[in-house]
Every structure is written in C-alpha cells, then in structure tokens.
Amino acid sequence: MKVFSSSCTFDYSWDEVSTANWRKYCPWNDKSPHVVAVDTLSRTIDNATGILRTERLITCDQSAPQWVSSLFGGSATSHVYEISYVDPASKKVTMCSTNLTWSNVLSVRETVVYQRSSTQPTTTTDFHQEAKITALCGGWQKIKNKVEEASVERFRENAKRGREGFETVLEMSRRVFSEQRDLEGQRIQA
Template sequence: MKVFESKCTFEYSWEEVSTANWRKYCPWNEKSTHVIATDTLSRTVDPKTGILRTERLIACQQSVPKWVTAVLGGNAVSYVYETSYVDPASKKVTMCSTNLTYSNVLSVRETVVYQPHQKSPESRTEFKQNAEVMALCGGWQKVKNGIEDFTVERFGQNAKKGREGFEAVLEMSRRVFGEQKELQRRQQLA
C-alpha cells in the first residue's frame, strides 16, 4: 500500500469553504472538466449532533490507457462513492471517497478534511488530504508496486489541479456572494 498526503491553507473562511465545497465541480472550475455528473444519493441531518451526512455518486471521464480497458473491460467512465460529514458545531468537513470502478484491481480510499486555520480561524481554512492506494493483483509485488507508484503520482497531479480549480470556485463564490449582498443593500435603501 502507498499513501499520498497533502496539506494547504485556503485564504477563505471555513464558512466560505464549506459552502463552496458543494460547487467544486461546477462550470466555474475549469480544472474539473473530467467530472461529468454528481448525483446526491442521500442527505440527512443527525438531530442529536446537527451533523449533515451526504452520500454522492461522482462520474468521471478518465483518460485510461486503451490497454487497461482491453484487459479489464469497461470504458473510460469511472465512478466514485463519496460520503461527507459537515459538523457546524466543531466547524469541520470530512469527506471520504472510494473508487467503485476497477475496485477489484485497485483500491483508492481518500479522506479530505477542512477546518478553520488554528492561527487565523476567521479568515483561513486548513485543508488536509490523505489517500491510501492499494493494488490488488495477487503475489506480483513488482507489478503491485508499479501500479501503486503510478497511481500515487497521478493522484498528486490531479490533487494539484483540484486545489487550483477549487480556488477558482472560491473566488467566484466570494464575488457572487458579494454582488448579492450589495444588491440586497441597495434594495433596502430604495
């Protein structure tokens, strides 16, 4: 098993980040054009804790080498199952996802956490990402290592693009929200 880890700080409040998180695959995000559909399967709020739990199915158009689809079958659309937990009391968003496509060959389990920055909790948000990658191809250790190394490297490239795209979504969300607030202010003055 190989592990990918990443951390960064967004120069936006936790409220902005946790709200924009639901829009990260929108058209504003030119870095996520591979996401072709996001379907919410369920959404519930725990009455005791106030935690919002959401299950989603995400469909992605992947650039899978042709030999992979020839050997393993399937097509270039892959599916990811995501469960997220938004805890407004502790200001924490936790997202857990796992691949459904090719899961008999490769298991990728990702966890993402957004929390207010310790030193600037009102204006910055910490992002932590962890992905465990495990190839499931029997006793061929060299092949397993190669698949895992390739997947972790590709995961890192995609994670960088994902952060860049989310920054664009955050910027656009702030701009749109600011315009809405200004419009409301003008309407109140009229």
Template sequence: MKVFSNTETFNYSWEEVSTANWRKYCPWNDKSTHVLAVDTISRTVDPETGILRTERLITCKQSMPEILKKILGAGMEDQQVFETSYVDPKQRTVTMVSENITWNNLLNVQETVVYRPLNDHQTSFEQAAKITALCGGWQKIKNSMEDALVKRFRDNAARGKEGFEAVLAMSRRVFAEEQQREKMMLIQAQAVNIRMAA
C-alpha cells in the first residue's frame, strides 16, 4: 500500500468553498474535462446533527497506468468512483470519501478530502489517498502500479487546485451578480411602493 497526501489553502471562506464544491465539475472548470457524469444516488439530512450526507457516482475517462495497460491490454477507459460526502454545518467541515469501482479487484484507491475553515477568509484542503494493488504475490508489479498512481495523484493535485480556484472565482462573481440583481429588484420595489403611496 502507498499513501499520497496533500494540503492546500484556498483564499475563500468555508461557506464559499463548501458551496462551490458542488460545482467542481461544472463546464467552466477546464481542468475537469475527464469527468463525464456526476449522478447523485441519495441525499439525506440527519435531523439531529444537521449533517448533509450525499452519495454520488462519478464517471470519468482516464487512461490506466502503463503497467495495467500491459496486463489488461486496455487503454483509455470509462471509470467509476463512488463518493460519499458529509457536510457538517455545525463543525463547518466538508468530508468526501471516495473509492474506485472500476478495476477494484486489481487496484483499490480510497481517497478522503476534508475542507475546514482556517479563518473567515481562508479554507484548508486536506487530501489523503490509500492506494493498494491487489496482485497476489507479484510485489514488483504491485509496487509499479501503486507508484504510478501516487505519481498521478501528485500530477493531478496542482491541476485540481487550479480548476477549483476557477470554479471559486466564477462562483464568487455569480453570487455578487445575484446580490446586485436582488438589490436592484428591492430598490425598484421600494420605488413602486413610494409611487403608489404618493
């Protein structure tokens, strides 16, 4: 088993990050074009804790590690990942736990991501992935597969941050535009009320 870990800081509030997280795979994130579909399977809120629990199936197109291509004779594949997320409004955390479904009899990848506030204007991102090749006693092949995926996680980390930064910036602009529209509608409604009262 190999472990990949990464931490980042986003210069956005936890509220902005936890909201934008649902838009992470939107069309304006050109760093996530490999994501083909995100299907929500279930969504529930615990009445006692207020925790929002969401299960999603994420389908993406990714090339397999070279070592797996040689073993399986496969190349670019549609792959599926099962994700369970927990948004805790009291503790102000978003925790996402995901695991691959595709090829999980050969390779198991369990990833955990946690967003939590550092202060009113910054949010920390903590990522950890456990990568386990399940190839019986072939230690050299197991190590090659695990190393390849650790490298992929490392390579994707910077791209992922850059893409999410774009989503956060767009979300902030959209939110500001919505607030401006609401303010204008309120001003117009007040002007109508004043005219009607006169």
C-alpha cells in the first residue's frame, strides 16, 4: 500500500467551502471535464447531531494508462462511490470515497476533510486529503510496487488539478453570492 497525502488552507470561510463543495464538478470547473455525472443516492440528516450524510455515485470518463488497458481490458468509464458527512456544529466536512471500477486490480480509498481553520482567521478553511492506494496483483511485489507508485503519481497530478478547479469554483461562488447579497440589499432599500 502507498499513501498520498496533501494539505492546504483555502482563503475562504468554511461556509463558502462547504457550500461550494456541492458545485465542485460544475460546468465552469474546467479542471474536471472527466466527471460526466454525479448522482445523489441518498441524503439524510441525523436529528440528534444535525449531521448531513450524503451518498453519491460519481461517473468519470478517465482512461487508464494504455499498459493497464492492454493487460486487463476495460472501459474508459469509471465509477466512484462517495459518502460525505457535513457537521455544521464542528464546521467540518468529511468525504470518504472508493473506486468501484478496477477495484479487483487497484483499491483507492480517499478521505478529504474541510474544516474551519483553528490556527488562521475563521475566514479560512483547512483542507486535508489522504488516499490509500493498494495494487491487488497477488504475490508479484515488483509489479505491485510499480502499479502503486504510478497510481500515487497520477493521483498527485489529479489532486493538484482538482484543487485548482475547486479554487475556480470557490471564486465563482463568492462572486455569485456577493451579487446576490447586493441585489437583496437593493430590494430592501427600495
């Protein structure tokens, strides 16, 4: 198993980040054209804690490296199952996802946490991402290591693009909400 880990701080409040998170794969995010569908499977709120639990299926057109396709076959369409928890009391979003496609060859278990920054001003949000990547190639340790290393590198590249795209979504959301507040303020004054 190989582990990819990344952290950063977004210069946006937790309210902005947790709201924009649902728009992460929107059309104006040009860094995620591979995401073709996001289907919500279930959504519930725990009455005792106020935690919103959401299950989603994310469909992607993301071709595997040519050598993997030629070795194992398969389609360019892949599916990821995601469970997320939004805790408004602790200002924390936790998202756990796992690949459904190719899961007999490669297991990718990702956890993403957005939490109101405790060390920065409350206008910032800490982000932490961790992916545990395990190649399931039986006893071929050399091949297993190569597959895991290549997968971690690809994950690193995709994570960088994902953060850049999310910054675009955050900026667009901030503009939309700002314009909406301005319009509401004008209506109240009129």
